[in-house]
Amino acid sequence: MSSSTARFYYKGDRLKPLRAFCQVARLGSVSRAAEALFLSQPAVTLQLQALERELGHPLFERIGRRFSLTREGQVLYDLARPLVEGLDGLDGEFRGRLKGLQAGELHVAAGSSTILYLLPALVQAFRAQHPEVQLVLHNVTGKDGLGLLRADGVDLAVGSMLDVPTDLAYAPVYSFDPMLICPPDHPLASKPDLKLEDLSPYGLILPPRRLTTYRLVDLVFQQRRVPYTVALEVGGWEVIKQYVAMGLGISIVTAICLTEADRTRLVARSLADYFPPRSYGVVMRKGKYLSPQARAFIDLIKPGLFERRDYFDSGPSER
Structure with missing residues (x-):
């Protein structure tokens, strides 16, 4: 292909x-840019070279492994960035302006525990600020929630993620410790220097094994070579807490589900020495344009989080 044709x-x-x-x-990197754009590195390099030939100026200088803008490159970036972002978001912005923030919809995916314990205050604040927005909470977990995100069936998700797929981005906001719960008269309720081995004689009540909590509990016990038994698998933290209070077993839960009312029927003891804290935050599909409603909801979760574009544009290994 000739230069004029290119x-x-x-x-x-x-x-x-x-x-x-x-x-x-x-991003300061051709490889990271290629990943964000779902292109190969050579394709991105060819596009940069063609742009430099067309404009007649070098746009980048390489410092170590990082690409930095030249003076001419900075001028072009200041001009091009709002144009590119505006065109990429044109369709969503058009729909959003037609509906308007006051007449729009917001679809959020979340699991039962997130909806029950974490979202009530956020939903209340959002409804107070944007009473005309129809807020739809999709009670889904695991693959169903990821499927909705990828199919744009929801604007965003709020929840906990251990493994973040490369096409999604996760911005953790909240952190909760793992806790042992048992009845007040249980031998572990007042045992000093509680160790993981102390749990072995007692049956655990856990969520179904397909869920993250079960897998994490199993992983920790296996890694430390501590035997354990599962007395009961049942879904829902409220059900688990009720069964523990009835003396049917003990459980390992995340502190997010413990309320002031639980203090009268349960003893909660930290297991932070053995289990990692559980984070909860915002999950998005990379490259998705956020409506004004979605931005407003994210800003309630953590002001300024949306402006941290590195959360939403880079993969988990780059944070």
Whole structure:
């Protein structure tokens, strides 16, 4: 392909090289930009080279492994960034402005524990600020929730993630300790220097094994070579707490589910020495345009979180 032909081709579709340019400028890396754009590194490199030939100026200088903007590159970035972001979000912005924030909808995916313990205060605050927005909470977990995110069936999800797929982004906001719960008269309720081995003689009441909590409990006991037994599998923290209070077993729960009312019927003891804390936060599909409603909801969860674009554009290994 001749130089003139290449120049004409990229003028005919200038958005692609400008998008690649903006990603490299923001992330400082061709490989990270290629991952964010779901392109190969050579494709991104060719687009940058064609853009530099067309404009007649070098746009980047390489310092170590990082790409930094030249003076000319900074000028182009200041011009191109709002154009690229505006075009990428044009469809959603158009729909959002037609409906308006006051007449829009917001779809949020979350598991039962998140809906029951974490979201009530956030939902109340959002409804007070945006009473005309129809808020729809989708009570889903695991693959169902990820499926809704990928199919744009929801705007975002709120919950906990251990393994973050490469096409999704997770911004943890809250952290809760793992807790042993047992009845007040149970031998473990007042045992000093509680160890993981002390739980072995007692049957555990756990969520179904397909869920993260069960898998995490099993992993920790296996890694420490501590035997354990499961007396009962049952879904829902409220059910588990009720069965523990009845003396049917003990359980390992996340502190998110413990309320002031539980103090009268349960003893909770930290297991932070053995289990990692559990984070909860915002989950999004990478590259998804957020409606004004979604931005407002995220801002309630943590002000300024949406502006931290590194949370939503980079993979879990890069945070």
